[in-house]
Amino acid sequence: MNVIITGATGMVGKGVLLECLDHETVEKVLVIGRNPLDISHPKLDELIHYDFSDFSTVKAQLAGYDACFLCMGISSVGMKENDFKKVTYDYTLSLARELFPLNPEMTITYVSGEGTDSSEKGRVMWARVKGKTENDLIKLGFKQAFMFRPGLIIPLRGIKSRTKAYQFVYDYFMWLVRLFKAVAPTAVVDTTQLGKAMINCTLYGYNAVIIKPKDIIQLAEK
Secondary structure (H helix, E strand, O other): OEEEEEOOOOHHHHHHHHHHHHOOOOOEEEEEEOOOOOOOOOOEEEEEOOOOOOOHHHHHHOOOOOEEEEOOOOOOOOOOHHHHHHHHHHHHHHHHHHHHHHOOOOEEEEEOOOOOOOOOOOOOHHHHHHHHHHHHHHHOOOOEEEEEOOOEEEOOOOOOOOOHHHHHHHHHHHHHHHHHHHHOOOOEEEHHHHHHHHHHHHHHOOOOOEEOHHHHHHHHOO
16 A cells, blocks of 8 residues: 655654555555655655645645555644644644545544543643544545544654653653553553554554554554
């Protein structure tokens, strides 16, 4: 299959990218981003695109894909709701709405987070915005749509988080994260499991749209 990935310079997106490049069923990977990657691979194509509010100018390059893994995201810490919504909702839906007419049989997966608010009415800003993003992606009508809600994520394969606060935790408190996983093994996933789970839900489907940590672990083992 041919896949598109956004957010491949981030921790989750890079983890998904590495698994796609390794997977025998993935023949082509198109990464869409503002900055070039530090990876070269025969399967990999890069589309450098600066205006994520408008993908109409590059739609000729978006046809012929079987899956899109929407991994782009930012921390909401210190952000106003309109600014967070622009990156989280507007940019994501801008691409998805361009992709649907070109690839209606596509599977899309979107990485939101544990605690996302499907009602869109809660008090937590980021959870409302991501809930609306999930809901509107599902409504678009793609063949399959899966909303990934990981909790704690362990980065593998040398991957670093671009969020300084998160990387600080990984650098100095990974022992605590691993202890938590030992106590609650289905509450923590790693970047390899996320990548494999996205590939497998595209290939085999799944009996739920909202994909929680336990589901991610099960999907990764298929």
